[in-house]
Amino acid sequence: MSSPTTTRPASDAARVAQAAREVVEAHDPLSVPREELFGALYDAGLAWVHHPEGLGGLGLSRGLQPVVDQIVTDAGGERMFAVNPIGYGMGAPTVVEYGPDRDQVGAWLRPMATGEEIWCQLFSEPGAGSDVAGLATSAVRDGDEWVVNGQKVWTTLAHVARWGMLVARTDPEQPKHRGLTYFVIDMTQPGVDVRPLRQMTGQAEFNEVHLHDARVLDAHRLGEVGAGWKVAITTLMNERTAIGGVTGRRGSGVIGEALGLWRAHPDRHTPVLRDRLAALWTRAETHRLTLARARRTASAGQPGPEGSVSKLVGAELNQDVYEFCMDLLGPDALLYDDWTMDRGRVHTDPNSTVQQRFLRSRANTIEGGTSEVMRNILGERVLGLPGEPRSDSDRPWKEVPRG
Amino acid sequence: MAEQELREFDVTDEQRELRAALHRFAERQHDEATLRRLVDTTDGFDRALWARLGTELGALSLAVPEDLGGAGGTCVDQAVAAEELGAALVTGPLLGTVALAVPALVAAPAGDGRDALLAALADGSRTAALVARLTTPYDGASAAGVTADGDRLTGTVEHVPDAGAADVLVVAAAGPEGPVLAVVDPGADGVRVQRCGSFDVTRPVGRVVLDGVTGTVLATGADADGALRHAFRTAGALLAAEQAGIARRLLDLTVAYAKERLQFGRPIGSFQAVKHRCADMLVAVEQARTAALHAAWAVDDPRVDDADLAVSIAQATCSETAYRVAADAVQLHGGIGFTWEHVAHLYYKRAVADAALLGSAEAHRERIAVLVLDTLGDDVREPRVATG
Ligand SMILES: Cc1cc2nc3c(=O)[nH]c(=O)nc-3n(C[C@H](O)[C@H](O)[C@H](O)COP(=O)(O)OP(=O)(O)OC[C@H]3O[C@@H](n4cnc5c(N)ncnc54)[C@H](O)[C@@H]3O)c2cc1C
Numbered sequence: 038m039s040s041p042t043t044t045r046p047a048s049d050a051a052r053v054a055q056a057a058r059e060v061v062e063a064h065d066p067l068s069v070p071r072e073e074l075f076g077a078l079y080d081a082g083l084a085w086v087h088h089p090e091g092l093g094g095l096g097l098s099r100g101l102q103p104v105v106d107q108i109v110t111d112a113g114g115e116r117m118f119a120v121n122p123i124g125y126g127m128g129a130p131t132v133v134e135y136g137p138d139r140d141q142v143g144a145w146l147r148p149m150a151t152g153e154e155i156w157c158q159l160f161s162e163p164g165a166g167s168d169v170a171g172l173a174t175s176a177v178r179d180g181d182e183w184v185v186n187g188q189k190v191w192t193t194l195a196h197v198a199r200w201g202m203l204v205a206r207t208d209p210e211q212p213k214h215r216g217l218t219y220f221v222i223d224m225t226q227p228g229v230d231v232r233p234l235r236q237m238t239g240q241a242e243f244n245e246v247h248l249h250d251a252r253v254l255d256a257h258r259l260g261e262v263g264a265g266w267k268v269a270i271t272t273l274m275n276e277r278t279a280i281g282g283v284t285g286r287r288g289s290g291v292i293g294e295a296l297g298l299w300r301a302h303p304d305r306h307t308p309v310l311r312d313r314l315a316a317l318w319t320r321a322e323t324h325r326l327t328l329a330r331a332r333r334t335a336s337a338g339q340p341g342p343e344g345s346v347s348k349l350v351g352a353e354l355n356q357d358v359y360e361f362c363m364d365l366l367g368p369d370a371l372l373y374d375d376w377t378m379d380r381g382r383v384h385t386d387p388n389s390t391v392q393q394r395f396l397r398s399r400a401n402t403i404e405g406g407t408s409e410v411m412r413n414i415l416g417e418r419v420l421g422l423p424g425e426p427r428s429d430s431d432r433p434w435k436e437v438p439r440g
Numbered sequence: 441m442a443e444q445e446l447r448e449f450d451v452t453d454e455q456r457e458l459r460a461a462l463h464r465f466a467e468r469q470h471d472e473a474t475l476r477r478l479v480d481t482t483d484g485f486d487r488a489l490w491a492r493l494g495t496e497l498g499a500l501s502l503a504v505p506e507d508l509g510g511a512g513g514t515c516v517d518q519a520v521a522a523e524e525l526g527a528a529l530v531t532g533p534l535l536g537t538v539a540l541a542v543p544a545l546v547a548a549p550a551g552d553g554r555d556a557l558l559a560a561l562a563d564g565s566r567t568a569a570l571v572a573r574l575t576t577p578y579d580g581a582s583a584a585g586v587t588a589d590g591d592r593l594t595g596t597v598e599h600v601p602d603a604g605a606a607d608v609l610v611v612a613a614a615g616p617e618g619p620v621l622a623v624v625d626p627g628a629d630g631v632r633v634q635r636c637g638s639f640d641v642t643r644p645v646g647r648v649v650l651d652g653v654t655g656t657v658l659a660t661g662a663d664a665d666g667a668l669r670h671a672f673r674t675a676g677a678l679l680a681a682e683q684a685g686i687a688r689r690l691l692d693l694t695v696a697y698a699k700e701r702l703q704f705g706r707p708i709g710s711f712q713a714v715k716h717r718c719a720d721m722l723v724a725v726e727q728a729r730t731a732a733l734h735a736a737w738a739v740d741d742p743r744v745d746d747a748d749l750a751v752s753i754a755q756a757t758c759s760e761t762a763y764r765v766a767a768d769a770v771q772l773h774g775g776i777g778f779t780w781e782h783v784a785h786l787y788y789k790r791a792v793a794d795a796a797l798l799g800s801a802e803a804h805r806e807r808i809a810v811l812v813l814d815t816l817g818d819d820v821r822e823p824r825v826a827t828g
Binding site: 311314318322324327329334349409411412421423426 | 448450699709710712716718719726728730731753809813
């Protein structure tokens with residue numbers, strides 16, 4: 038029967054690895070500015086290997102991207118995702134699939150890849166979170182432009198963003214899913230008012246965004262008028278894959294922090310904590326391997342529901358690991374007094390403390406869709422279980438109660 | 441890049457065909473009525489069906505090299521079969537013969553007796569059991585419950601799966617110079633095999649008493665140790681695959697039921713308390729299948745991972761999953777799930793028994809702790825799959 042070692046030629050992987058090594062050699066991550074390295078990766082088709090050639094890709098399987106990421110990080114570079122997470126992970130696939138024309142898409146993608154233009158996601162509103170399709174922000178057509186009014190909330194990175202992915206209501210007479218349209222909006226224009234929202238860690242990664250007669254070009258519309266929900270789904274599916282799909286080496290990442298803390302505190306070892314850590318380590322490892330298996334077996338196409346699986350598992354695992362870390366530190370965990378409101382560009386600050394990360398992990402089961410919503414998606418879309426009774430699907434949006 | 445040659449988790453066409461063939465076999469030849477009839481027979485399985493599993497489907501001989509009459513498959517091929525056979529709760533001495541005795545014999549030094557025996561086990565004409573302490577992970581010392589004085593074997597071993605149905609006993613013994621692997625005819629003088637009632641009615645266990653019995657010694661010292669280690673590893677990976685198969689089947693049954701059973705005018709699957717539990721079962725099943733496959737890959741190829749660690753990850757994960765999913769399946773079927781008539785309890789009992797064999801989840805977590813937590817960071821081996 039089959040041999041476990043050589044089942045398929047490895048030419049694409051070898052080609053990608055070779056190209057990545059050449060870029061890293063010509064643009065040493067430790068000495069050149071990030072923009073130069075990432076720009077070179079984009080030009081070599083290594084920013085998103087599955088994108089078409091000329092748009093940062095080589096038309097290969099998305100399963101090969103980790104080959105590039107590993108070579109870049111091994112050489113001391115940052116992960117492209119970490120620099121511009123919303124743009125890199127969610128903006129890019131959306132504009133490639135629905136973008137107006139190739140020139141515009143390319144003009145958006147390169148600075149997105151280099152991190153020179155940060156993107157944010159203007160979906161959630163005070164009245165619409167889990168139920169994104171219920172949102173109220175309006176866009177009204179005015180010649181070649183649209184005029185936008187409303188309020189968004191929890192908008193990560195809005196304070197540094199150049200572009201926002203905006204879903205707005207263009208027809209309140211339609212049932213909620215059918216009256217939406219998707220735009221890319223310039224965040225630097227007048228009428229876009231970004232106010233920091235402080236979170237429980239003390240920091241302010243996210244914001245309120247007030248939109249008063251803000252303008253967006255019709256040429257910056259993604260997809261048809263009224264078909265914004267379909268486009269939003271692309272963003273959301275990619276969001277889950279991006280959040281849940283981050284895997285490094287065995288014992289790296291969050292579980293690696295716990296292992297490090299364990300080894301640094303032999304005085305606090307007990308059999309009970311040791312068992313807890315062994316169980317967490319085993320969960321982390323099976324999660325990591327399951328992502329590797331999903332990547333192997335996934336057809337090269339769009340991210341599927343496995344993104345929701347990894348988002349759910351990763352979020353709960355993170356929380357459990359940080360809870361373990363706090364318990365391991367015991368009363369020392371209480372010694373923390375840095376509640377400075379910092380507005381870091383991204384939330385994966387390597388210098389943050391365990392206490393901060395522990396608090397930050399409470400967001401993991403909320404951001405990008407709550408764990409309850411992930412379980413609904415798995416139950417309904419993967420297992421085919423019937424949906425909950427709904428009262429809003431067929432009624433015009435303006436008649437549906439909100440609050 | 442050499443790393444990329446190793447395509448862990450790739451599924452071959454042969455594996456797909458094997459899975460489909462076993463699925464058809466189970467549906468047509470081993471439905472629930474057959475299963476229930478067979479567990480009430482003395483042997484607990486059907487020798488004619490067993491032989492077909494060997495000859496027609498080749499499922500018994502995957503671990504036997506081609507030149508010894510087998511199909512020359514990998515442990516991954518076997519895991520695919522074990523998952524499918526587990527999903528259908530196919531009865532017969534799969535654990536004793538295929539998962540334990542055959543790998544021990546394959547890893548033992550060649551010899552006429554061994555080779556002929558392997559061929560007979562591979563085609564299903566004979567069956568075997570491994571007489572060893574099968575309730576703890578293998579550590580090289582505690583597996584032997586029998587002492588060997590030359591070729592004379594004495595001792596009692598409890599909880600031996602499939603002992604009652606075995607045509608031949610493969611015995612792990614402790615000799616004065618280390619481990620001994622020997623073969624004993626269960627009909628020989630001084631051998632007593634007592635069937636014990638088992639929690640898992642689909643897989644009987646027995647007590648084996650050897651009273652100065654003469655065995656045929658196949659391996660001693662490092663050879664015997666290597667053969668036993670290989671047997672425990674292989675069986676660990678395959679038991680985990682079986683557990684993953686059980687969990688998968690129970691998820692399917694539960695989801696089907698949740699779609700059709702109506703309460704309060706709605707399918708119960710539309711209630712979040714039910715739906716979310718099903719979603720959690722799905723997640724657990726996928727992780728279990730991953731862990732079992734990873735263990736099988738590691739048994740096949742040491743470059744994938746430390747086989748003992750991979751097997752412990754699989755056994756810790758799959759024991760908990762099969763157990764948990766089986767309990768949830770009973771719960772979500774409501775009253776009918778608690779009846780003798782419903783199939784859920786047969787799976788539940790297999791899940792309980794599987795979780796106790798070859799080391800409990802806790803015992804495997806302990807081994808993981810020793811291998812991972814008690815070492816320095818640099819010593820932790822990196823499986824090559826890491827780069828995806
Ligand atoms: C750190 C952070 C960063 C974020 N960044 C962004 C961003 O950049 N852009 C953006 O657009 N949004 C962002 N969000 C918003 C996030 O997507 C929403 O918070 C999330 O989708 C939940 O919506 P909500 O806060 O309105 O909670 P609600 O939807 O009001 O939920 C409240 C509770 O009800 C439960 N619930 C709601 N509906 C259901 C249901 N159908 N079934 C079962 N339970 C249900 C929820 O699970 C939750 O427990 C961010 C959130 C956080 C915490």
